[in-house]
Amino acid sequence: MKMNSGILFLSLLGFLPVVIPTCPPPCKCATSIIDCMSKGLTVTKLPVAFRPSAEIINLSYNRLTSIPSGLFDNLKSLQTVHLQGNPWECNCDILYLRSWLQWQQNRTFYRDVRCASPAHLQGRVIAYLAEDEIISTCQYWYCTLALFSQLVLIIFLLLQAILVIFIIIYLQRFRRTAAEARSTTRDLYQHADTWSLQEQ
Incomplete structure (x- = not known):
């Protein structure tokens, strides 16, 4: 009994490993x-x-x-x-x-x-x-990943290009609208001057 107590004491101190059977x-x-x-x-x-x-x-x-x-x-x-x-x-x-x-x-x-x-x-x-047979599947996996990454990059670049095209089209339309607005404003001022002269 004293020997078992001594072993348990040493186990608790860390001198002996405590083996606990687990499933x-x-x-x-x-x-x-x-x-x-x-x-x-x-x-x-x-x-x-x-x-x-x-x-x-x-x-x-x-x-x-x-x-x-x-x-x-x-x-x-x-x-x-x-x-x-x-x-x-x-x-x-x-x-x-x-x-x-x-x-x-x-x-x-x-x-x-x-x-x-x-x-x-x-x-x-x-x-x-054979190890080469397995490694060849690893290389195929890396090639597939690289191909997928390239496809994602191409799609991303295409989306960027489409976005740039839309921005350019929007800016062109904005410039046309602004030019038409300025032209309309000038016409209004000219008509207003003409009407004021006629009234005088």
């Missing part, structure tokens, strides 16, 4: 198993960390498109992660998962972890993808 919602957990199967998990809803003692993690049949970088790195006891049944997007974000899979000794276990998109990689086993 990330909405998963179900056993001693060394974390079951998150069919929980509708997306990348944003995925737990930010798992307990270090986890040996098996089941992430199958969710809506995961990638795995956050470093998620499995500190799980020293981890043996297997069930990943099948997810719509994996094989773009730049899949590089971490591909690298992690390639380091696994039981790589054949992950043959069902396949790309759902893009179309030219659909059905390919992620663990066997």
Whole structure:
């Protein structure tokens, strides 16, 4: 009893870490198993960390498109992660998962972890993808972004040009109206002078 009290005291002082077993919602957990199967998990809803003692993690049949970088790195006891049944997007974000899979000794276990998109990689086993194939999708994404930016810039310049044209047309009409007003004013003054002379 005294020994347990001493360990607790040292833990509270920060000399020993306090290990609190937790189960990330909405998963179900056993001693060394974390079951998150069919929980509708997306990348944003995925737990930010798992307990270090986890040996098996089941992430199958969710809506995961990638795995956050470093998620499995500190799980020293981890043996297997069930990943099948997810719509994996094989773009730049899949590089971490591909690298992690390639380091696994039981790589054949992950043959069902396949790309759902893009179309030219659909059905390919992620663990066997070449890095160049993924990087090419990244470059395509950057090219698409650059093209979109150029289109936005062109549209913005066109709108500016249209605005300038409208301003020029408005100024021309304003000048005509002002000239007509001045001409009308002169005519009125001339008629007024003529009438005053006739009355005299």
